Amino acid sequence: MTELLLVAFAGVIAGAMNAMAGGGSFISLPALIAAGVPSTIANASSTVALFPGGLASVWAYRDGLRPIASVPVRTMAAVTVTGGLIGGLLLILTPSRAFDLILPWLLLTATLAIIFARQIGEALRRRFTLGAPVVLGVQFVLGLYGGYFGGAVGLMMLAAWGLLDGADPKSLNPPRTLMTSAANSAAILLFIVAGMVAWGPALALLLGALAGGYGGALVGRRLPAGVVRGFTIFITATTTLVFFYRAFA
Incomplete structure (x- = not known):
């Protein structure tokens, strides 16, 4: 019971992070593993629990x-779902x-994306102009990553699309939320069918994430962007270091 309460509390923080800046899986995944869920099951369960948000x-x-770089949303979604299915498998x-x-x-890649995605995108836009034919290939890879792990995939999409499309990042938020969910929806169907979901912890995480997502949206409107970004970077960097120690120490 105590473990489920801790997982639910982690869900509150993860939901709030996703509402404010992203990176909620950096909280939900370690919480599930700490509760005794094997890492692959924990990753699948985290994806399922955060999906409703x-x-x-x-x-x-x-x-x-x-559209992204003149590619219709439906085409982008189809490619993303395909990548998500393969990543989930x-x-x-x-x-x-x-x-x-x-x-x-994977955590290190996601952390670097959170820290440097904007700078990398701006630097690449100054040097290259890429058209629509590249978009679907890039989106397939992003869908694959999203289905397999998904940490910071939304930020990676914004960085890639900013390079390919050149649009203001704020205008790309709506398709970003759709494509992130598309990759996850494909993967979670596989996870459920394959019995990869620890339902008790996942439901506790889901309920916490719903509450945290609502509260995070309210708080995020009031907090300075720099504070939100700094907190997110601190959490992601710390989690990455802990998992490197766990894997190799």
């Missing part, structure tokens, strides 16, 4: 959906011990 964001943003086939060794590197 993503759907709520899609609904809130529905009026702002737009790869997670199912990955032994927990192997995932324990891969996970720190």
